[in-house]
Amino acid sequence: MPLRAKVASSVSRTAAALSRAAGRGDGSVIGGWIGLKIDPDLLAHLAAGRAIALVSGTNGKTTTTRLAAAAVGVLGRVATNSFGANMPTGHTSALAKAGSTPYAVLEVDEHYLAQVLEATEPHVVALLNLSRDQLDRAKEVAMMAQLWRAALVRHPDVRVVANADDPMVVWAASPPPSHDHRANPPHVTWFSAGQRWHDDSWVCPECGSTIQRSGEQWWCTGCPLRRPQPQWTVEDDGVLDPTGAWHKVALQLPGKVNLGNAATALAVAAEFGVRPVDAVSRLASVTSVAGRYAQVEKEGRLIRLLLAKNPASWLEAFDMADQAPTLLSINARDPDGLDTSWLFDVDFAPLRGRQLLITGDRAYDLAVRLDVNEVAFQHVRTFAEAIRAVPPGRLEVIANYTAFQDIRAELDRVN
Numbered sequence: 001m002p003l004r005a006k007v008a009s010s011v012s013r014t015a016a017a018l019s020r021a022a023g024r025g026d027g028s029v030i031g032g033w034i035g036l037k038i039d040p041d042l043l044a045h046l047a048a049g050r051a052i053a054l055v056s057g058t059n060g061k062t063t064t065t066r067l068a069a070a071a072v073g074v075l076g077r078v079a080t081n082s083f084g085a086n087m088p089t090g091h092t093s094a095l096a097k098a099g100s101t102p103y104a105v106l107e108v109d110e111h112y113l114a115q116v117l118e119a120t121e122p123h124v125v126a127l128l129n130l131s132r133d134q135l136d137r138a139k140e141v142a143m144m145a146q147l148w149r150a151a152l153v154r155h156p157d158v159r160v161v162a163n164a165d166d167p168m169v170v171w172a173a174s175p176p177p178s179h180d181h182r183a184n185p186p187h188v189t190w191f192s193a194g195q196r197w198h199d200d201s202w203v204c205p206e207c208g209s210t211i212q213r214s215g216e217q218w219w220c221t222g223c224p225l226r227r228p229q230p231q232w233t234v235e236d237d238g239v240l241d242p243t244g245a246w247h248k249v250a251l252q253l254p255g256k257v258n259l260g261n262a263a264t265a266l267a268v269a270a271e272f273g274v275r276p277v278d279a280v281s282r283l284a285s286v287t288s289v290a291g292r293y294a295q296v297e298k299e300g301r302l303i304r305l306l307l308a309k310n311p312a313s314w315l316e317a318f319d320m321a322d323q324a325p326t327l328l329s330i331n332a333r334d335p336d337g338l339d340t341s342w343l344f345d346v347d348f349a350p351l352r353g354r355q356l357l358i359t360g361d362r363a364y365d366l367a368v369r370l371d372v373n374e375v376a377f378q379h380v381r382t383f384a385e386a387i388r389a390v391p392p393g394r395l396e397v398i399a400n401y402t403a404f405q406d407i408r409a410e411l412d413r414v415n
């Protein structure tokens with residue numbers, strides 16, 4: 001590395017360590033920020049010489065990054081931003097902290113994919129899904145797909161691993177028609193990770209016609225855009241690879257959603273030459289991801305924490321939760337987004353018939369939604385009150401960002 005980059009990298013590590021020591025989180029944002037101030041090209045310098053995978057999408061990227069890092073770990077040491085700092089400051093900090101590693105698997109905020117592609121020149125990019133997120137901040141879904149597509153057109157050599165079940169992702173990963181017959185189409189490997197949430201992909205991003213669905217198939221009624229045949233699919237409790245071999249996947253993470261994430265991770269690792277048979281056992285080493293899926297026992301209740309931050313991830317949380325008493329907690333602080341009207345986009349009917357508790361700053365917004373949805377519930381003011389209100393056994397907790405952090409903090413206090 002050039003001297004300036006070496007100095008910047010060293011200062012970045014020190015700043016992150018100081019911030020950690022001061023109890024201000026993991027320090028990756030401040031460390032990366034200072035490093036990039038000293039050398040604006042620091043991320044590119046740190047990325048050079050590593051084989052890199054980027055993982056992006058609205059949901060599942062933290063978990064998939066963890067699983068992919070475990071799978072690529074078959075080959076050697078892997079740098080990764082495991083705590084969800086998924087913007088260039090976080091990537092810079094993660095690579096500086098890891099020192100020299102042959103591989104890196106980085107989670108990338110979908111808005112920063114073009115910039116991070118440019119800086120890191122990855123070997124492979126995994127595109128998971130695109131759906132509506134924080135209403136007061138995020139871009140329109142079709143606009144995000146357009147940005148991804150333009151970024152991939154500028155990097156025709158990157159290998160793409162993409163979700164065949166999401167029309168927006170398929171369109172972003174498919175090059176626009178080229179009149180230059182010498183231009184190579186990008187190398188795309190399709191996986192099937194499912195798509196529970198369809199409300200952001202009824203309209204074709206290519207031609208504006210309606211998208212129709214039947215079973216797992218989807219197609220545009222006005223142009224050739226349709227579901228490509230996936231090479232990696234989930235079958236029963238395992239994953240089918242492109243050769244047709246089936247691998248049992250024993251995960252510590254719940255739900256079919258995470259089997260899809262495992263299929264994606266194996267597909268990413270395969271782009272580095274990792275055989276699924278060698279990687280699959282390593283996926284079971286991932287237990288909780290930044291506190292998500294963590295299980296804590298308290299007063300005879302086995303409490304499991306699920307994060308749900310936008311409509312699509314609420315549907316995924318319903319898929320993961322057992323049929324057991326469930327606490328929902330909703331805040332609307334800055335990291336959550338201030339607008340809670342998205343609650344009306346979610347169908348809470350799957351929760352009917354179980355004991356349902358609600359809490360959080362915006363519990364009353366949730367109460368109105370559940371009432372309209374004809375789902376019975378009980379309001380509790382605190383987490384402790386929720387624990388007392390349910391019988392011993394499983395308690396599922398589904399919460400959005402800061403509500404999730406509040407409950408984690410409360411559990412840390414009592415344990």
Ligand SMILES: [Zn+2]
Pocket residue numbers: 204205206207208209220221222223224225
């Ligand atoms: Zn179309």
